Amino acid sequence: MLSGKVLVAQGGGPTAVINQSMVGAVLESRKFRNVERVYGAFHGVRGIVNEDLLDLTQETTHNLEMVAETPSSALGSTRDKPDLPYCQEIFKVLKAHEVKHFFYIGGNDSSDTVRIVSEEAAKARYDLRCVHIPKTIDNDLMVNDHTPGFPSAARFVAQAFMGINLDNWALPGVYIGVVMGRHAGFLTAASALGKKFPDDGPHLIYVPERVFDIDAFLASVKETYERHGRCVVAVSEGIHDSAGTPIITRLAKEVETDAHGNVQLSGSGALGDLLAETVREKLGIKRVRADTLGYMQRSFVGCVSDVDQREAREVGEKAVQFAMWENRHGSVTIHRTGFYSVDYQYSDLNAVAGKTRTMPDQFIAPAGNDVTDAFRMYLRPLLGSGLPDSFRLRANYVPKVLGR
Amino acid sequence: MLSGKVLVAQGGGPTAVINQSMVGAVLESRKFRNVERVYGAFHGVRGIVNEDLLDLTQETTHNLEMVAETPSSALGSTRDKPDLPYCQEIFKVLKAHEVKHFFYIGGNDSSDTVRIVSEEAAKARYDLRCVHIPKTIDNDLMVNDHTPGFPSAARFVAQAFMGINLDNWALPGVYIGVVMGRHAGFLTAASALGKKFPDDGPHLIYVPERVFDIDAFLASVKETYERHGRCVVAVSEGIHDSAGTPIITRLAKEVETDAHGNVQLSGSGALGDLLAETVREKLGIKRVRADTLGYMQRSFVGCVSDVDQREAREVGEKAVQFAMWENRHGSVTIHRTGFYSVDYQYSDLNAVAGKTRTMPDQFIAPAGNDVTDAFRMYLRPLLGSGLPDSFRLRANYVPKVLGR
Known part of the structure; x- marks a missing residue:
């Protein structure tokens, strides 16, 4: 297990449950002794480059749970797609802050960002574990049965x-x-x-x-x-x-x-x-x-699905567990195992990154x-549970008297 | 008390609780011995003219309660505004079916319809009690503190x-x-x-x-x-x-x-x-x-206010009580009596009909x-109760190391 700091960020379009994943990753990270601090980047990769970081180790569990229930990215988001110079800037910041685990919650564009950052980390021989946590209302990530937020x-x-x-x-x-x-x-x-x-x-x-x-x-x-x-x-x-x-x-x-x-x-x-x-x-x-x-x-x-909430929480938790116990980069993916149950796997970034699944x-x-x-x-x-239902009056027609 | 049938109709734009008012009027009407049958007109006044009527006395209380919880006019609605010939057609149908109580749930246009119908009834010496039940998401009815649906x-x-x-x-x-x-x-x-x-x-x-x-x-x-x-x-x-x-x-x-x-x-x-x-x-x-x-x-x-639901139900009930115990036409109006409580009054149709309240x-x-x-x-x-809340992460900034 790599010792150092954890950095969590959120990218792309917000969803109703993206904070569940963030909070899942933060709370799970805080359980590991090798994790010195848990940071959050303001507005995704742009926040990293700008060194705009929050110390989430100083956040109460209670407030984290309230934020988890709140829709839209609590850390802020970005549409930036890092190229090589951008990634070099990311590294400077990650190195300077001794970040060893990078969790990026996002869709296919964000998973591609994670892939590029992991490749640049390897090139730069910087010891960094990069994990993509799935999120997109479009439900268009490869490998996954479906994606949190959808x-x-x-x-x-x-x-x-x-x-x-x-x-x-x-x-x-x-x-x-x-x-x-x-x-x-x-x-x-x-x-x-x-x-x-x-x-x-x-x-x-x-x-x-x-x-x-x-x-x-x-x-x-x-x-x-x-x-x-x-x-x-x-x-x-x-x-x-x-x-x-x-x-x-x-x-x-x-x-x-x-x-x-x-x-x-x-x-x-x-x-x-x-x-x-x-x-x-x-x-x-x-x-x-x-x-x-x-x-x-x-x-x-x-208007949130309780199934979505708990799965979004779990992919955040699993991301940390995979990062700690497996010696590789990857993307957490959701797989259906029953009607209805799911399990999570640690998939290759290349299988997910930058690709689009359709119906x-x-x-x-x-x-x-x-x-x-x-x-x-x-x-x-x-x-999820509690989906509203609609009802109609029954067609007990009154016989027409005038008959027009 | 007039003996005969009750007719309920819904006009104008649907709301999330308009069926509460309809069901309130129907269930309350069914308690009165002088009420022979309770009819509902399909698509407002147009349904009356076309003699498209439903017998709501043959509807189960259970299904009425489920319909009450369902948004949008279960009887259908209309944008028609009756003129004199239109009203004469309405009378023909009301007379033919021995309708003596006419409840029209709607906004200022619909209250104006009720007013015209009541005037035409008087001119035609037809014994008809006309009651307007308030409804509009625009909240623009005179006399009322606010209107169901808003x-x-x-x-x-x-x-x-x-x-x-x-x-x-x-x-x-x-x-x-x-x-x-x-x-x-x-x-x-x-x-x-x-x-x-x-x-x-x-x-x-x-x-x-x-x-x-x-x-x-x-x-x-x-x-x-x-x-x-x-x-x-x-x-x-x-x-x-x-x-x-x-x-x-x-x-x-x-x-x-x-x-x-x-x-x-x-x-x-x-x-x-x-x-x-x-x-x-x-x-x-x-x-x-x-x-x-x-x-x-x-x-x-x-996404319904429980306060709105119960008030919409009550204006429907009160409409029937006013119609039965008071010897005049009118409009049920909502008046605030505390923080937070309301009471209902039976107001003059002319005070409400066709007028627009603004902020x-x-x-x-x-x-x-x-x-x-x-x-x-x-x-x-x-x-109402259970309004969602939003939470933020606290601003525990990480000191910049690179200091750019």
Whole structure:
């Protein structure tokens, strides 16, 4: 076991349970005698470079537990992707502070950061154990059955569409809800878990794993509207045409990109508005509404899966245990072992880093505009206990007297 | 007491607790011997005209209780505003079915419908007791301290901004959240209840009770961004310039209006996107995001105030009691009698119908971009029990070694 300090950091988009992982890693680290201090970096790798560090050994267990229950990265986050000079700066700080264990909680971009830092550490012959702790609402990490953060975001999306369906039933029309998910449709597909009755929405679900054809979309909306007098659509922000061009870029005047070269899809209502306008114009339906679920999906306070909470805590704990008892870098991965149970493994960073998992074919209905029961079986246990339910009045019709 | 049937209907935008009021009225009505049957109209007044009625006397108490817990109008809703011929059609159906008590759950448009129906009933010498049961997330009904549906929507907005603030703290930038509220800023102001620490957002809150000046807005965003390195803004969909022109109409290509002559402000991300683009262009801030909270505000399942639930139930019960024991039409109104307690009165329809209440001056900070503690005191008890809390890590800074 390496003696020295532990450094924990959080990267990428916040989730509802990312602090569970941080607190799991911090509290577990504090149990080990070889750990001198447990530091937290403010705003991910940028905090390391800037030497903005917090001493988490001086934080009370009680406050750590309260922070664990609080959504969004308590240490702050960053979108920075370290290159070689950036990593050399990281090393200077890690060396200066005698950090020997580096835990980075994040998605595929962050796991790639961990991989680069571990490689640079090896090149520099600096004795550092680098561990990636999984986190992403997109659920797009390789090797993992699913990733912490996704179940809570999925629960938010399911509950949102459960309510949207009830609202749309009361005041019928076409509703289009735009859900986060650049390349993976898991979160958009989660909207299906809000359905109870056969005629409940979302009636149509579009994920980025399939080509989005505007004419087929319009035909499906028309058909649903004619059958039910209304239509609720869940659509991923990442839908694209057959050439791979995101539907949103047809509209956006300027496409803002981040340091990773990602197109900025969130934080704008443009895609929903474009689709709503198209439905209004082409189908002549008057009441067409679009919402973009936006940042609430990952940061809403008060809609968390208890299963997600405990798994996020465990990957943080396991990260420390793997780092201490195994002599290698790695990524903690989640593996399903029952209906419902999971176990954790210590996987190779190269198997996870920088790669993107998408929805398997068996989760997407052949028509490409719905999910399958296999997906429902996959997702339901992740949503946790106490999921709200919806009820209807029974159809005891009063005989018409005037009979018009 | 009039002998005959009871008819209950729901109008306007659904809320999270509107079914509590419906179930309260139905269960209370079923206790009275003079009530032959309790009917529900499908989709408000339109359901009456179409003779689409449900017999709620044949509904189990158990299922009614489950429906009461379910958000959004279980009887369906409508935006129709009856004129004279419409009301004559209503009478034909009410007479044919021997309806003697008409309970309409809705906002100011619906209370106006109740008023017109009661007047037409008097003109037609038809013996009908008309009662308006209050409901609106906008909280804009006269006479009432507040209206059922508002507290739950306010709780959603507060929890949404609590999370948005945490997210924006982790990945700083400018965030603009657009909140429902055509003329009244109560719901937008509710975003302030998500604040805990002095530097928490929303840092700026814009309500339609004040003129929205784009230059003053930009100056305030700039100032906040320079002080905190970030800025969270809550803005009402109904903000307008000094000429009273909604800011959104500067952008919208076509303005869709409903039967009441209302401009359609919801179901589009246009206002948020316009404001975000303006901040980006004029202030040169790169990370600017906008969300429109949309229909989730009134229909999200799983974010309900227990205070709101019980009050919504009580106004339904009281409506029946007033209708049975008092010999007049009226509107059930809510009056605050303690910190925190309420009582219900039977007010004149003319005092409520078709009027709009807005935020009193003492709830809006003099600068016009924030709320006051008086507003916080007013709103907090309405949000109910179990409101989530947020926690931070303490600032135990690690001394810099490299000292850059």
